[in-house]
Amino acid sequence: MTNTLILDNGAYTIKGGLSGDPSSPKLVPNAIVRGRTDRRHYVGDELSQCTDFSSLYYRLPFERGFLINWGVERTIWNRFFKTELQDGTKDNRLLITEPCFNLPNIQEAYDQMIFEEYEFSSCYRTTAPQLCVYNDLATLFGDKEGSVPDCALVVDSGYSFTHIVPFVKEKPIAKGIKRINVGGKLLTNQLKETVSFRYYDMMEETYIINQMKETCCYVSQNVIPDLDICRRPYNENTIVQEYVLPDFSTNTRGHVRPKRGKQSTVAMHSSSAEQILTMNNERFMIPEILMNPSDIGMQQAGIPEAIVQSVNACDPCKSRTAIPYRQ
Template structure:
């Protein structure tokens, strides 16, 4: 079971003056000042021209599949707009002519996995209640499930994701060190390499104020020059007695110091008010979502919280959420949180498991065939795919 992540974007390089579509970014040799054309805005598909170009590249050159002989599993954000849903259906069945399709939300696919094994329970066991916290590129959704179905009234959305963190880091670095406002790709790498979630922010801030020798948090990130090295990296911390060598290195390498930026940027996920957003942080939103469900389910929901999405890869992410939640959760409830080995591909894994292991009757109940669509139009998609 293999999968491959492909950039859902058209990216134009500065030096080679060409556009890279999806997987073609692997051919890029200079990642400085890349310009991104994204089909999604705030998590909603708004530019079908860009998306169509990416799909053409994906199906013909990457997957090399015949859409007329294939079935498609595709995800959409919670409470997607009806006009966007209809555009999905038209594109899938009329333009690409897929044999069948299942359109759903990412968290729904996640629960098709073996959730029991994540918590050390009996393999194959499926909890009656679970909560999927999906924190990705554009937003964070908290979706409680009861007996395999999402509880619509309890779903919470936070307009925070990896894109906002990267943009915030760009602004911070540009103000303190170098102008990096055009370096989205490089700063995203810096974020993924250096950033972590603090469990005691005030203690860590005190450490950041110490001298270089005593500061255990500061890192020196060597920026790529695209001549000698195309990837940035963290340089091992130098001792004071090697400062002369360090000075010599700085004349060659461009160093980006990462001090309290390492944890203050991810802190936005927990305190959006730090940047003026009037929204709850992730732990508070989880508590709000669960409390919106029927009281008899609360204990089971708190005991089965799954963290997925790219932000779940941040060091200390699970531990911080658990720490903050423990203060909000009644002491008689067991609190269990788990992060899959691949939190980014966990929804794909669930969709693959459904398509390969699901019974014929189950697949017929979920998928819409092209024949059905051509007969009934988007009405049948609306009825069959509407799980919220």
């Protein structure tokens, strides 16, 4: 039986599964990670077996958003394909994502690996925003079910950068695509530096800081009033949170605990066996970099300005140019 494997091959995670199988989609770290204490190498989803996430060493196949380390990627794919395709890859089809404006030599490496190494019967390379347009967008906005929007604009914020991609009749407009060199990796690194400067040295704790970012951070609807709230006394501050760091003995994942009355000015302290980190304006000022990269000295447009530039770059009268992708 010929199956179609859908593989959203992101720089941080792989999202994939068999077409038509709702129980199949999986979220797998796209990395080989070495533990500090056990010196074991965890490939992809094996990371869930790790018991000590302190000072992990990451080997990533992607660099600045482009797949360049095929040795690492091959190892991760071998495990993923073995799990998803019990009968092997030879008689199956593959739909895989790649970055916008992927380099030609990297595209050739994709094809060589897919057809020569894994022997898939056929392959289709596309971008993640294109697959979003193929999704049922109409129901997200309360429109008639099944209708296809004439125009759409997708904001794809990934691990290495953010793309603004306009579509007309499900075709991407090449000259309207804008890229911002801000993604999840930069935000995590910025949070590491901020926490290490203000509170406690956590420059080696990428995994813990990333969990903290995903748990505590949010995009503010109005930054200035939220900053005013953060300056209030502790008991009147509705934004501050107490994040309990993992100790890797009783708990391996950090969590937010309810506020317990007035706190001292020391952000880092111990309460019984818990180590607490107080998260205040970091919660929304880190994601704010997506809106204003100039906050950290990057001379680039933020997402709102990039959206305006993308729409203005689309000529409403002349013919549109779609990005060609080879199958």
